[in-house]
Amino acid sequence: MNILITGAGRGLGLELAKQALERGHQAVACVRDASAPPAGLKALADAYSGQIRIESLTVESEEDARQLADRLRQDAFELDAIVNNAGVLLGRDQRIASLSMDDVRRTFDVNLFGPMMAAKHLIPLIREGKSGADMLINISSEAGSFSGAYGGDYPYALSKLALNMFSKQLNEELKQRGIRVLAVHPGWMRTDMGGQAAPLAAEDSARGILDMIEGKTQVPDDLFFVDYAGRPMPI
Structure with missing residues (x-):
């Protein structure tokens, strides 16, 4: 498979690229x-020459x-899956x-409009x-849920709520073409954004997301917002 990943320079994006390559896929790793x-992505490029292309985005x-x-398109390079992973927490x-x-505008620019x-x-x-x-996967968050609303993180939570709605709309449009769109809560991970107190490793989240892309984890057709293991998330 050819898998394109945005925000691939660190954290979950870097781990997704790493595991995709380890599984034998071609990766398009997008960074600014x-x-x-970044050093981690350069190391992947050195280790998997010819299997990864690093692109500016x-x-x-x-x-x-x-x-x-x-x-x-000029290289006749087709895609099998897209992971919109780039995001900010301001x-x-x-x-x-x-x-x-x-901060609100900047967050929407990256988390929704991107x-x-x-x-x-x-x-x-x-x-x-x-x-x-x-498949197209939008990396969302449990913060983008009405049922989990709390008094804070306005830019992030509102942008992820809107991203969930976009994912649902896009899935309705594209399912006629056989393209699945999911909003995925990756879990609270130990990354620069999640901090070191988080209970989940990025490796575990990436593994679950790639299992969905590969079809090892089947997500029922009526779901559009799930966690990294394909389990339904509250709306």
Whole structure:
């Protein structure tokens, strides 16, 4: 399979790229500047030469998404799965009276508009029906749930709630073509974003997500918001 991953320079994105390569897949690892990839991604490129391509993608830029799609198309490089993983967590300690609207806008640019633009330009590259994957995964969060709403993290929670709705809408559009769209809660992981107190390793989350992409974990057709093991998440 050819699997494209945004935000592949660290954390869950890097682990997804690593495990995809270990499983024998081709990985398109997207970072802001492909000419100077983070050390972990460069090590993967050295170890899996010819199996990985590192691409530049600033997810807030539609022009970047368009150019990435053009480069892949020019190389006749088709996709089997897309993982919109890039995300930010801003304004954590801000209550409504002190909330920075710049943080809100920046968060929506990355967490919602980025996946939307990636989907717009990259979905046409999915080779429908040839691999059995035909999947787009938006990395979401339990914070994007009405039932779990709490008084804080406004930018992050609202952007993930909107991302869940986009995932549901996009799945309704694309299921006629056999393309599955899921919003996935990756769990609270020990990453730069999640912190070292988190109970879950990024390796475990990545393993579960790739199992869904490969079809080892089957997600019922009526679900669109699940966790990394394919279990239903509350809306």
